[in-house]
Amino acid sequence: MAVPALQLANINRAYHQGENTITVLAGVDLTLMPGEMVALVAPSGAGKSTLLHIAGLLEHADSGEVFIGEMATAALDDEARTRLRRHEIGFIYQFHHLLPEFSALENVVLPQRIAGLGVPEAEERARDILGFLGLSARLTHRPAELSGGEQQRVAICRAVANSPRLLLADEPTGNLDPTTGAHVFATLQALVKQSGLAALIATHNLELAAKMDRRLTLREGRLVGL
Numbered sequence: 524m525a526v527p528a529l530q531l532a533n534i535n536r537a538y539h540q541g542e543n544t545i546t547v548l549a550g551v552d553l554t555l556m557p558g559e560m561v562a563l564v565a566p567s568g569a570g571k572s573t574l575l576h577i578a579g580l581l582e583h584a585d586s587g588e589v590f591i592g593e594m595a596t597a598a599l600d601d602e603a604r605t606r607l608r609r610h611e612i613g614f615i616y617q618f619h620h621l622l623p624e625f626s627a628l629e630n631v632v633l634p635q636r637i638a639g640l641g642v643p644e645a646e647e648r649a650r651d652i653l654g655f656l657g658l659s660a661r662l663t664h665r666p667a668e669l670s671g672g673e674q675q676r677v678a679i680c681r682a683v684a685n686s687p688r689l690l691l692a693d694e695p696t697g698n699l700d701p702t703t704g705a706h707v708f709a710t711l712q713a714l715v716k717q718s719g720l721a722a723l724i725a726t727h728n729l730e731l732a733a734k735m736d737r738r739l740t741l742r743e744g745r746l747v748g749l
Contacts, residue, residue, distance in 0.1 A: 526593055528688045528721035529555040529578055534587035536573055547573050548584070549744030555721045557688065560712060561739060562732035563725040564749060569741040571725040572693060578723060579612050579691045580604045592688055609638055613682030613720075615692040615711075619674040621666040627653060627677045628662040634684045645684075652680040655717070656710045672703040679711055683718065690715065690722040696731065704728070 534551040537544050547570040555561060565571050576582035578589060580596055589596045591611050596604060621630050628649050635645035653662060656676045666674050675695065682690060695711065696704030708731050715722045724735065732738050738749035 525557055527554045527590070528557050528559075528592065529553065529723065530588075530590035531574075531578060532588045532590070534574075534577060534584045534589070536570075536577065536582075536584050546744050548577070548741075551587070551741075551744070551746045553578075553723075553739075553746055555689070555723055557721050558716060558719045559737070560715050560722045560724065560735045561737045562735040563723060563739050563741075564727070564729065564732050565725075565741040570744065571741065574741070574746075575691050575693055575723065575725060578689075579614060580608045609634075610685055611688050613685070613687040613690045615675075615678055615682045615690065615695045617694040617697040619666065619678040621674060621677055621681070623666050626663050626665055627658060627669065627673075627680075630666075630677055631680045631684050634681060638685050640685075649680070649684065652683060653677070655714065656680055670703075671699055672707050675699060675707050676710055679707070679714065683714065683720065686718075686720075688720055690720050692722065692724040692726075694726055695724065696726070696728060705731070708734070 531551055531553040534548050536548040537546045551574065563571050577584050591607055594607065596607065628646065631649035631653060632645045635648060650662065653659060656679060658673060658676055661669060661673060696707055699707060726732055739746050740749050
């Protein structure tokens with residue numbers, strides 16, 4: 524039986540403002556399998572980003588456990604969490620956050636070099652990924668020389684450069700026009716299915732959400748199906 528890429532078990536998170544306690548997540552459970560693409564659809568302020576940050580080991584839950592593969596992470600120190608995040612989790616944001624002084628190829632090579640891969644291997648893998656997303660002719664272009672859709676596709680390539688088991692995306696098409704957004708999503712969907720990684724994608728776009736394997740939302744801090 525396949526091992527889940529991500530498991531959230533009874534995740535609770537609250538914030539304190541003076542004497543007030545704001546509960547954001549209340550007993551959230553989630554299992555995400557390899558090759559599965561799940562949409563997280565909820566209004567602003569419902570806790571989508573908090574959930575993604577906890578799943579991505581960027582933020583600690585107040586209680587509960589996050590499993591990345593078979594690894595329980597709640598008791599890990601910051602160094603171990605960073606190491607696990609570097610190799611097992613990819614992130615895509617609404618804005619591409621590419622390094623402006625580097626080419627598309629260099630932006631995808633960099634996380635591989637940080638993870639310890641040699642230059643020839645990193646460049647070969649970067650070319651392969653960029654080519655898969657239709658960017659073979661744009662390898663030497665810097666972000667300012669790329670269209671919005673191309674920039675976001677480079678950001679997707681960077682996110683999967685280290686072959687993570689889990690991809691977390693926060694409004695990945697939010698800054699794009701509908702046509703470009705649909706194209707970027709289609710390439711992302713193809714990449715997920717081709718590679719077998721698992722993807723949890725926060726989006727307001729109901730049309731794109733309908734194309735994913737499952738649709739979830741947050742209601743009163745709990746994760747429920749749509």
